[in-house]
Amino acid sequence: MAKNTLPATSEHEEKLERLLAVAAEIFAEKGYHHASIRELSRRAGVSLSGLYYYFSSKEELLFMIQERSLRRVLDGLKHKLKRSDEPAGRLRAMIGNHVGFFAQNMAAMKVLTHEFDSLEGKYKARIRDLRLEYSNLCTELLRELRRSTGSDEVLPLNVATSALFGMMNWIYTGYQPGSSIPVDRLSEHLFRLFTGGFSSSAEPAASLERRVG
Amino acid sequence: MAKNTLPATSEHEEKLERLLAVAAEIFAEKGYHHASIRELSRRAGVSLSGLYYYFSSKEELLFMIQERSLRRVLDGLKHKLKRSDEPAGRLRAMIGNHVGFFAQNMAAMKVLTHEFDSLEGKYKARIRDLRLEYSNLCTELLRELRRSTGSDEVLPLNVATSALFGMMNWIYTGYQPGSSIPVDRLSEHLFRLFTGGFSSSAEPAASLERRVG
DNA sequence: CGTTGGTTCGAACGCTCGATCGGCCCAACC
DNA sequence: GGTTGGGCCGATCGAGCGTTCGAACCAACG
Numbered sequence: 001m002a003k004n005t006l007p008a009t010s011e012h013e014e015k016l017e018r019l020l021a022v023a024a025e026i027f028a029e030k031g032y033h034h035a036s037i038r039e040l041s042r043r044a045g046v047s048l049s050g051l052y053y054y055f056s057s058k059e060e061l062l063f064m065i066q067e068r069s070l071r072r073v074l075d076g077l078k079h080k081l082k083r084s085d086e087p088a089g090r091l092r093a094m095i096g097n098h099v100g101f102f103a104q105n106m107a108a109m110k111v112l113t114h115e116f117d118s119l120e121g122k123y124k125a126r127i128r129d130l131r132l133e134y135s136n137l138c139t140e141l142l143r144e145l146r147r148s149t150g151s152d153e154v155l156p157l158n159v160a161t162s163a164l165f166g167m168m169n170w171i172y173t174g175y176q177p178g179s180s181i182p183v184d185r186l187s188e189h190l191f192r193l194f195t196g197g198f199s200s201s202a203e204p205a206a207s208l209e210r211r212v213g
Numbered sequence: 214m215a216k217n218t219l220p221a222t223s224e225h226e227e228k229l230e231r232l233l234a235v236a237a238e239i240f241a242e243k244g245y246h247h248a249s250i251r252e253l254s255r256r257a258g259v260s261l262s263g264l265y266y267y268f269s270s271k272e273e274l275l276f277m278i279q280e281r282s283l284r285r286v287l288d289g290l291k292h293k294l295k296r297s298d299e300p301a302g303r304l305r306a307m308i309g310n311h312v313g314f315f316a317q318n319m320a321a322m323k324v325l326t327h328e329f330d331s332l333e334g335k336y337k338a339r340i341r342d343l344r345l346e347y348s349n350l351c352t353e354l355l356r357e358l359r360r361s362t363g364s365d366e367v368l369p370l371n372v373a374t375s376a377l378f379g380m381m382n383w384i385y386t387g388y389q390p391g392s393s394i395p396v397d398r399l400s401e402h403l404f405r406l407f408t409g410g411f412s413s414s415a416e417p418a419a420s421l422e423r424r425v426g
Numbered sequence: 427c428g429t430t431g432g433t434t435c436g437a438a439c440g441c442t443c444g445a446t447c448g449g450c451c452c453a454a455c456c
Numbered sequence: 457g458g459t460t461g462g463g464c465c466g467a468t469c470g471a472g473c474g475t476t477c478g479a480a481c482c483a484a485c486g
Contacts, residue, residue, distance in 0.1 A: 012462090031331060033246030037444060049446075050464045058444065114327065117244060155402050156394065159384065163406055166383025167376040174375060181369065189368050193376055196409060225432090250474060260435045262476075271474065 016054045019044055021107075024065050028107040032062055032118040062115060063123040069108040070130045073101050077137070087145040092191050094141055098168050099187040106172065113169045135161060145195070164194055229267045232257055234320075237278050241320040245275055245331040275328060276336040282321040283343045286314050290350065300358040301408065307354055308407070309400040311381050316396045319385065326382045348374060358408070377407055 022044045026035040037058055041048045055061045080093040102109045119127055139161045146153065167190055181189075235257045239248040250271055254261045268274045293306045315322045332340055352374045359366065380403055394402075 031244070031246060033244060034331070036442080038442085047465045048444090049466075052445075053463060056445095118247070155406060158387070159394070159399065159402050160406065162384045162387060163380040163403060166379035166381070168379070170379025170382060171372065171375045174371070181372070186372065189372050190376060193368060193373065194406075222432090249472080251472085261474090262436075263434045265475075266433065269475095 012054075019046070019051070019054055020061070020065055020068065023061055024105075024107040024111050027062065027065065027115060028110040032111070032115045059119065059123060062111070062118060063127065065108055066112050066115070066119070066127050067130065069101075069105060069112045070127065070134065072105075073098065074130065074134055074137075076101060077134075087141070087148040088195065091141050091145055091195065092187075094138060095164075095168065095191045095194070096184075096187040099171070099190065100183050102168070102172055103175075103183045103186075110172070135165070138164065167194060225267075232259070232264070232267055233274070233278050233281065236274055237318075237320040237324050240275065240278065240328060241323040245324070245328045272332065272336060275324070275331060276340065278321055279325050279328070279332070279340050280343065282314075282318060282325045283340065283347065285318075286311065287343065287347055287350075289314060290347075300354070300361040304354050304358055304408065305400075305404050307351060308377075308381065308404045309397075312384070312400040312403065313396050315381070315385055316388075316399075323385070348378070351377065380407060 019040070023035075023040050026039055026043065029035070037051060038048055041051055044051075055064065077094055077097045080097055081090055084090050084093055116124070116127060116131070139157050142157050142160050142164075146157075171186065171190070175186075180186075232253070236248075236253050239252055239256065242248070250264060251261055254264055257264075268277065290307055290310045293310055294303055297303050297306055329337070329340060329344070352370050355370050355373050355377075359370075384399065384403070388399075393399075
């Protein structure tokens with residue numbers, strides 16, 4: 001039970017990380033409930049029971065994948081936000097961070113967006129908190145942007161936030177990395193599409209473009 | 214095997230429809246693979262084996278839910294499109310149709326957007342075709358709108374289509390009908406958000422509003 | 427009344443799953 | 457060189473799953 005908290009050696013951590021990566025692939029491919037620990041065992045070259053040395057249940061495995069992804073996205077965003085005070089630039093950073101992370105960790109991010117409801121109890125609550133923190137941070141960015149453009153739209157901020165996340169997360173349903181638009185362009189497209197609409201006639205996207213390095 | 218094609222009595226069809234509704238609720242609640250036929254049996258008040266008189270497998274059940282929802286959305290849209298020649302009005306009709314149908318059939322629509330990958334083989338192909346038809350129709354509406362506004366954006370239409378569907382589908386992750394904004398307002402918000410961004414500085418959303426009855 | 431055919435059911439089959447348990451291996455340390 | 461303990465495994469358990477099968481029910485019809 002306390003197994004996975006005891007050893008903190010880098011070797012142990014590395015192998016856990018590898019297992020999480022393989023598991024994320026399987027979960028993304030087949031969905032959480034259709035994926036089996038036995039297949040993880042096969043693909044990772046570890047015996048079925050040997051896996052349980054690294055995590056204590058299938059659900060904890062799912063939790064760790066989601067928690068680590070979310071943490072990395074959040075930390076990355078907070079780090080990038082320190083570099084810009086300008087509202088439009090900050091939103092652009094947020095979109096670039098999210099879309100970029102999605103493109104580089106597609107499996108884990110698919111699991112993150114699709115398998116929230118597969119969690120239960122304490123695990124679900126922890127992930128919900130992180131998601132809420134992320135979502136609130138995003139809403140604040142939109143509030144800043146709205147204030148800076150001086151527009152007093154009636155569009156509720158939570159609707160705008162939902163719409164923005166929807167845009168960013170849905171884009172990958174038909175996205176193959178490499179075969180499609182490069183990530184930078186995609187982020188920029190979404191940024192312009194959203195800001196052009198969000199700040200509307202008050203300030204079209206074209207004029208925002210120049211402000212950011 | 215050919216069971217479910219033989220009887221076409223209205224009574225039979227009604228009961229099947231009721232089973233599909235209950236099943237959609239369970240699928241939406243727990244996800245396809247975590248939902249069990251036994252629970253459907255319990256909730257519907259029908260014996261486990263009795264269910265198989267109405268469908269031949271769990272996957273066919275999932276297929277029927279998705280197929281019927283998609284058909285109704287598509288038919289509803291085509292019907293409404295006949296009433297408007299004006300590009301912005303047609304897009305507004307599309308968004309209103311989609312969002313409205315989502316609000317009234319939340320369970321089935323959640324299944325439709327979340328459980329596509331749970332299908333396999335022929336079932337998956339049939340649903341993919343329908344989704345493609347819907348998506349293409351939407352892309353055409355955007356092409357019309359872009360042409361009518363005279364803008365020559367570089368934003369790829371397939372990206373715009375994905376973003377639009379993302380907005381519409383994601384909005385319901387945090388939506389409780391009744392406790393939140395009425396559907397009409399929500400549709401209008403999304404329409405303005407999207408068109409304001411999509412047709413950008415060329416034609417802000419506010420000026421589009423008046424054109425439609 | 428007997429037969430049909432749509433409808434329903436209880437019981438069971440075969441299978442896969444997540445999880446557990448006792449023990450083996452082997453490097454590190456006394 | 458004996459002991460410890462992290463790492464790993466084969467064998468197996470109990471549970472739940474989707475599905476099937478043969479029989480029973482019952483209104484309609486001859």
